[in-house]
Amino acid sequence: MERSWGLPSGPMSLTNADAAHTPEPLDPGAVLRRRFAAAVRAAFPEANLPEPSVTIAQNAKFGDYQCSNAMAYAKALGTGLNPRQVAQAIVERLDLGDLAEPVTAANIAGPGFINVTIRPAALGAKVDAMDVPSLGIEVDADAPVTVVDLCGVNLAKQMHIGHLRSTVIGDTLARVLERTLGAAKVKRQNHVGDWGLPIAMVTAKLMSLEKAGKIDLGAITLDDLDRVYKQAKAECEADVDGLAFALAWGMGPKVEAELEAFNAEPLERSAEARRTLVALQNGDGDVRRVWKRLYDVTMSACLQTCARLNANITEAHSAGESSYEERLAPLVAKLKASGVAVVDDGALVVRLEDAGIAEPCIVQKRDGGFLYATTDLAAISHRVSALGASRIIYCVDARQSLHFRQVFAAARKAGLVPASAVLEHAAFGTILGEDNRPFKSRSGESVRLGDVIDEAVEAARGQLAARSRDLPEAELETIARGVALAAIRYTDLSSERTKDYVFSLQRMVAFEGDTGPYLLYALARVNSILRNAAEQRLASAPTCTIEHAAEKSLALALLRYPACVQDVARTLEPHRLCAYLYELAVAFGGFFEACPVLRAETAERRASRLRLCTMTKRVLTDGLGLLGIPAIERM
RNA sequence: GUCCCGGUAGCUCAGUUGGAUAGAGCAGCCGCCUUCUAAGCGGCAGGUCGUGCGUUCGAAUCGCACCCGGGACGCCA
Numbered sequence: 001m002e003r004s005w006g007l008p009s010g011p012m013s014l015t016n017a018d019a020a021h022t023p024e025p026l027d028p029g030a031v032l033r034r035r036f037a038a039a040v041r042a043a044f045p046e047a048n049l050p051e052p053s054v055t056i057a058q059n060a061k062f063g064d065y066q067c068s069n070a071m072a073y074a075k076a077l078g079t080g081l082n083p084r085q086v087a088q089a090i091v092e093r094l095d096l097g098d099l100a101e102p103v104t105a106a107n108i109a110g111p112g113f114i115n116v117t118i119r120p121a122a123l124g125a126k127v128d129a130m131d132v133p134s135l136g137i138e139v140d141a142d143a144p145v146t147v148v149d150l151c152g153v154n155l156a157k158q159m160h161i162g163h164l165r166s167t168v169i170g171d172t173l174a175r176v177l178e179r180t181l182g183a184a185k186v187k188r189q190n191h192v193g194d195w196g197l198p199i200a201m202v203t204a205k206l207m208s209l210e211k212a213g214k215i216d217l218g219a220i221t222l223d224d225l226d227r228v229y230k231q232a233k234a235e236c237e238a239d240v241d242g243l244a245f246a247l248a249w250g251m252g253p254k255v256e257a258e259l260e261a262f263n264a265e266p267l268e269r270s271a272e273a274r275r276t277l278v279a280l281q282n283g284d285g286d287v288r289r290v291w292k293r294l295y296d297v298t299m300s301a302c303l304q305t306c307a308r309l310n311a312n313i314t315e316a317h318s319a320g321e322s323s324y325e326e327r328l329a330p331l332v333a334k335l336k337a338s339g340v341a342v343v344d345d346g347a348l349v350v351r352l353e354d355a356g357i358a359e360p361c362i363v364q365k366r367d368g369g370f371l372y373a374t375t376d377l378a379a380i381s382h383r384v385s386a387l388g389a390s391r392i393i394y395c396v397d398a399r400q401s402l403h404f405r406q407v408f409a410a411a412r413k414a415g416l417v418p419a420s421a422v423l424e425h426a427a428f429g430t431i432l433g434e435d436n437r438p439f440k441s442r443s444g445e446s447v448r449l450g451d452v453i454d455e456a457v458e459a460a461r462g463q464l465a466a467r468s469r470d471l472p473e474a475e476l477e478t479i480a481r482g483v484a485l486a487a488i489r490y491t492d493l494s495s496e497r498t499k500d501y502v503f504s505l506q507r508m509v510a511f512e513g514d515t516g517p518y519l520l521y522a523l524a525r526v527n528s529i530l531r532n533a534a535e536q537r538l539a540s541a542p543t544c545t546i547e548h549a550a551e552k553s554l555a556l557a558l559l560r561y562p563a564c565v566q567d568v569a570r571t572l573e574p575h576r577l578c579a580y581l582y583e584l585a586v587a588f589g590g591f592f593e594a595c596p597v598l599r600a601e602t603a604e605r606r607a608s609r610l611r612l613c614t615m616t617k618r619v620l621t622d623g624l625g626l627l628g629i630p631a632i633e634r635m
Numbered sequence: 636g637u638c639c640c641g642g643u644a645g646c647u648c649a650g651u652u653g654g655a656u657a658g659a660g661c662a663g664c665c666g667c668c669u670u671c672u673a674a675g676c677g678g679c680a681g682g683u684c685g686u687g688c689g690u691u692c693g694a695a696u697c698g699c700a701c702c703c704g705g706g707a708c709g710c711c712a
Contacts, residue, residue, distance in 0.1 A: 029651095055651060058658085068654050071692065083692075110655055111692060154712080193712065321712090347710050358637075358708085365710040372712050401639065402707055429640080429705095436705080467674060495648060498640070500705075507647070511674045513660040514648085521674050529671045567651080579649065582659085593667095593676045613671095635674080 026126055026136040027563045028099060028118055028556070029054055029065055035096055036067050036114075043089040049073055052090075054116070056560075063107070063115040064100075064556060070112035083112030090114065098122050120546040123555040124608075127615055128543045135622055136562035143181035144390030144422075147189050147383045148174040151313050152396065153302040154193035155294050156202045156229040158222055160446035161439050161503070162397070164309075165428045168492045168628065170395035171311035172574045173426060175626045180569040187387050190313050191379065194295055194320035198233070200277035201269075203291050205232035207276070210290070217293050222301035225294065236269045281325065295320070308453050310485055310628045324378035328370045331378050332363055340414045355409035359402065363410070376407045380423070381416045391422040393572065398427035398498055426572045429500035439503045452505075456484035459509040460517075464635065467511075471634075479635050483517050484509065486629045490516030493627055494578035514582050516629060519620065522585035524635045526617045529597050531633075533610055538598070540614055541607035550587075550594040554612060557587040561619050565626065574627065581623045588616050 024031055032054040040052055052069040070087035077086065087108045094103050094114075101117045108114055130136050150170020153159055159167075170188070178186045193199070205228055209215045215224070279287040299315060306313040332348060335341035341348045346366035352359070363374045383389040394404055404425040411417050433439040441447050461480035468476065491508045495501050511517040533540075546555050564580040597613060600606035621631040 053651090055654090057655095058650095059655075062655075066654085071654080075692085113655065196712075198712075345709075349709070360709070362709050367710080369710080371710070375712095398640070399706060400712095403712095405639095427640090432705090463674080468672095499648090500641080502647085504647085507661080510661075513674095515660085515674090517674065518660095521672080525672055525675080527672095532671060575649085576651085579651095579659090586659090589675065590677095592671080596671070598671045634672080 025562075026130050027559055028123075028126065029056065029560070030563060031099055032065050032067075032096070032116060035094060035099075036069075036090065039090045039094040040069075040073070042093040043086075044073070044077065047073075047077055049076055057115065062109065062113070063117040065116040065118070067114040067116070068112075070108075070114065074112070084108055087112040087114050118552075118556065120552055123546045123552060123559070124544045126559050127546075127555050127612070130559065130561075131615060131618075135619060137179055137565050138562070139182050140180060141182070143185045145185050145187065145388045146177055146181060146391040146393065147187045147387060147389040148177065149189050149191055149392065149394045149396065150174065151190040151302075151306065151311070152193070153190065153298065155199050155298045156222075156225040157298070158226050159302050159305045159449040161431050161449060161452060162446065164449055164452070164488075165431065165492055166395050166397070167306060167309055167311045167313065168489050169426070169428055169497060169574060171309075171313065171628050172489075172493055172577075172626065173393060173395065173568075173572055174312070175628060176565060176568050176574070176577070179626065180566060187383075187389065188313060188317040189379075189383065189387075190318040192299070192318050192320040194298075195322040195325055195375075197273055197277055198229075199291070199294070200280055201232045201236055201273035202229050203280065203287060203294060204269075204272050204276040205229075205235070206290050206294065207287070217290065220293070220297060222297055225297060232269070232273075236266050236273060305449055305453075308450070308485075309488070310630060312628075319379070319382075321375045324375050324382065327378045327381070328374050331381065332370065332374065335363060335414055338414070340410075350406075350410040350413060352406060352409045352413070355413070357402075357405055357409055359406065361406035361410040373403065373407050373410070376403075377411055377414070377416060380407070380411045384417050384421060390418070390420065392424070394423075394425045396425065396427065398429055401425060401427055424572070426497065428497050432500050432502045434502065434504075436502070453484065453488065455505055456488050456509050457481055459505065460484040460487065463509065463511055468635070479632055482630060482632045483511075483520060483635065486516030486520050486624070488516075489628050490519070490578060493574040494582075496575055497573055517635075519581055519585050519624060520629070520632055520635055522588050523617065523620045523624070523631055524633070525592055526588065526613050526620070527633050529613050530610070530617065532598055533613075536598070538610065539607060540610035541604065542611075544608040544611040544615075545604070547605070548591075548595050550591040551609070551612060554584075554587045554591045554616065557584045558612075558615055558619055561623065565623075568626075577623060577626060581620065581627070584616070584619060584623070588620075 025034075033052065036052040036054055040049055050069075050072075052067050054065050054067045057063050057066045067090075070090065071083040074081055074083040074086045081089070088105060091103050091105065091108060091114060096103060096116070098119060099122045100119055103114060103116060107116070148170055150173075151163060151167045153163060174186050174188050202225070206215070206217065206225075209228065210217055215228075276287055280291055299318065303314060303318075332341065335350065336348060341350050341363055343349075344351075344360065347362050348364035349360035349362050352361060361373050362371055363377065364370060380392065383392055396404065404423075408423040408425075411423065412419070417423065431439045439447055457480050460483040461476065464471070464476055464480055464483065471479065487509045494514070509517075511521070544555075546552050560580065561584075564577060568574055568577045591612070595609055597606060597609040600609055624631055
């Protein structure tokens with residue numbers, strides 16, 4: 001699989017004493033992993049055992065963390081030691097310092113699980129250490145430049161529901177990578193479908209409409225263009241297959257004549273579109289002017305929709321297929337000259353059998369035209385050479401999986417990318433309607449993204465109005481937009497990326513349970529405490545002291561944040577961050593109920609809890625930010 | 636036909652890469668607001684992890700076969 005940017009878990013190096021010199025991680029799990037690794041090395045210095053894994057205990061009665069490797073080690077060692085004896089040997093050499101309660105034979109359970117309970121005192125210090133600008137998320141200074149291909153709008157079309165996932169998932173992955181690789185290392189690329197016959201077809205139609213005085217290009221909207229596109233497409237549709245069939249099977253002059261008459265108009269339109277395409281490619285001034293207007297109107301509207309989704313996608317991130325147009329012929333010539341591409345049935349293809357792909361990648365049609373794949377190859381080349389990319393992540397529908405396998409393999413075969421470059425398709429599933437077919441409106445048209453956002457805002461406004469007390473109208477509107485945005489993005493991000501899901505506005509804008517609004521609500525409740533504390537001039541403590549079980553759960557949840565973000569960066573799976581933030585919000589919910597802050601029993605306890613609240617606010621705000629969900633003060 | 640996804644509670648989904656009694660949310664039932672936002676919290680109930688073999692101390696997770704659903708497969712993008 002391509003998706004394996006992270007460190008592979010190989011055998012431990014016996015000489016590597018890294019643990020002693022690098023700073024101790026905030027994440028207790030990571031610290032434990034190091035300590036366990038050291039203990040394993042000490043216990044079995046001769047054996048080349050895999051790294052131990054220390055995971056969060058599934059059941060609180062076993063403690064906070066557990067190591068389950070003793071069973072596997074016993075087998076790998078082959079020394080006749082049973083798993084409990086192996087666990088015993090590890091435990092005897094385990095030094096957990098003051099992080100956890102001492103681990104003894106009593107902590108070895110079942111076949112050989114080693115259970116660890118974190119000390120509350122150590123947790124407080126860890127949370128304190130997390131109170132730095134990075135929140136403990138380390139930036140990989142050696143990271144390669146990474147391109148995230150996202151959004152992918154097309155000229156003369158409103159953004160529709162099919163663009164939601166590419167935009168939201170792509171934007172989120174970019175945000176996470178910006179955090180873990182450094183903002184300068186991440187380059188977003190909106191691959192705009194602004195070229196080819198369909199675009200020429202609209203352009204031709206626009207020109208004729210303008211000539212007839214039926215439209216004013218200066219005042220035209222994307223909705224107008226959308227209509228013109230559909231009209232032009234319908235006018236160009238010809239029963240070409242039917243005619244070919246009739247000719248091939250000699251169905252007689254009458255049938256042929258009928259079909260030709262039926263096809264005359266569409267054929268003329270298609271010819272016109274092809275002429276327009278040639279004129280466009282040759283830089284014809286008037287065609288170019290109309291095309292540019294088409295481009296500007298579309299992009300202006302689409303980028304506005306992106307902004308409504310809080311996706312950081314601008315004109316600067318957008319590269320039209322047109323920008324690669326002049327590179328296509330040289331590229332294909334090079335592929336042909338080097339023998340990478342060969343002629344097959346009149347078309348030029350790159351054979352990929354040696355890469356395990358039966359279907360070849362077609363780079364030039366029999367009629368000399370270039371294809372989707374050709375443009376993608378040119379884009380890869382550009383991204384590597386001009387943008388300096390060593391890694392390109394394509395946030396595109398899973399149905400294009402074969403296409404990308406072909407393009408990636410062809411790019412490697414042609415040497416367009418260094419062998420070390422990583423090309424990965426961060427595929428996502430389709431948004432389906434209630435009928436389990438790709439989501440369409442009742443009339444069979446694609447559902448406009450702008451409409452979905454409008455409906456979500458309206459639903460959120462209704463819910464807020466029904467529940468909220470005394471919010472001024474203006475603030476209610478702002479909050480409704482924020483809640484709707486949280487609902488939309490969280491819904492799209494919270495299930496596994498590669499899976500399809502059935503669209504349901506009602507479920508999307510639900511306020512209860514595992515939803516975006518619930519996370520905002522948790523934040524609103526923290527903010528409420530902090531606001532009241534500020535009004536009463538109550539200060540938080542410089543360090544927090546963990547005493548109550550709910551405080552401990554909250555602290556443990558907070559400390560998992562940096563590892564979670566790194567995990568998302570490694571796997572490119574945003575739903576892990578969603579699940580984490582939900583668990584954090586749940587932990588805060590328990591804390592909120594069980595641990596009064598402003599009315600705490602002592603001033604010290606109150607100050608300490610205020611600090612926990614501050615940290616919860618920081619992590620929630622930061623995590624929501626990575627999901628592209630702006631924080632709100634109240635709701 | 637070949638290849639790629641998926642199948643876990645009534646519904647929508649997780650499951651930390653093979654660990655202990657499979658977890659959440661919604662829907663249902665029972666409790667909790669004179670106390671920091673009840674959009675919440677606590678509890679009950681709900682399961683043949685598609686089916687069958689296999690691998691091993693241990694399988695929702697790995698392998699094989701089959702069933703069901705979706706998708707992609709040469710000159711569209």
